Amino acid sequence: MRHLVPPSLRINEFGGTSWVGIVPFRMEGVMARPLPDLPGLSAFPELNVRLYVEADGKPGVWFVSLDAANLPAVWAARRLFHLPYFHADMQTQTEVQNHRVCVRYRAVRRSRGPRVAFSATYATTAGPAGESFEATPGTLEHFLTARYCLYTQDGAGTLLRANIHHAPWSLQNASATIGENTMGEAQGITLPGPPSLVHFSRRTDVVVWPLERVAR
DSSP, rough: OGGGTTTTTOOOOBTTTTOOOEEEEEEESSOTTSSOOTTTOOOOEEEEEEEEEETTTTTEEEEEEESSSSSHHHHHHHHHHHHOOOEEEEEEEEEEEEEEEEEEEEEEEEEESSEEEEEEEEEEOGGGGGSOOOTTTTTTHHHHHHHHHHHHEOOTEEEEEEEEEOOOOEEEEEEEEEEOOOOTGGGGOOOOSOOOOOOSSSSOOHHHHHEEOOOO
């Protein structure tokens, strides 16, 4: 993973290993406040591949790639946040039966070269085992979700940080069947076998602050 992350960032480990997160979701209410939501621009599917890092003792995430179905959002995020966004064709379908959520998700990047795609069906665990919970400090779930900033780097190589505010994630145990996943391979990351851990979150409200330079 080291070649994917600036030298000034430390890659965090849990259980003696680094972790790669693949997070498919749907964005809603995306807009610079106090501007209103705009139909067709403020809601769209997104998929990111992330690593878990820190600088100056502040844990955060480093995005290896982000795919979105909204071309203006891709352009804006690349220009304003220096994030590696890509335009993709994406479809999601969600069903709720007996309080169990099932999602079918598909993304294919609009780019030349090798196919970059993700397709999966994932669902919350039935019964009490699938009830919502907040991650306990010291657990892997907390390590992965208690991240309150993102790191990025501008064209001059300056390390930047955007602080993020959100309540602790409300998680549910889940299972996933992966149909296709070449998201890691596109960045030189080998992801053998099924995912080690799967969780679902119904909703997480997030506020992202402007970028600031990380003092070195």
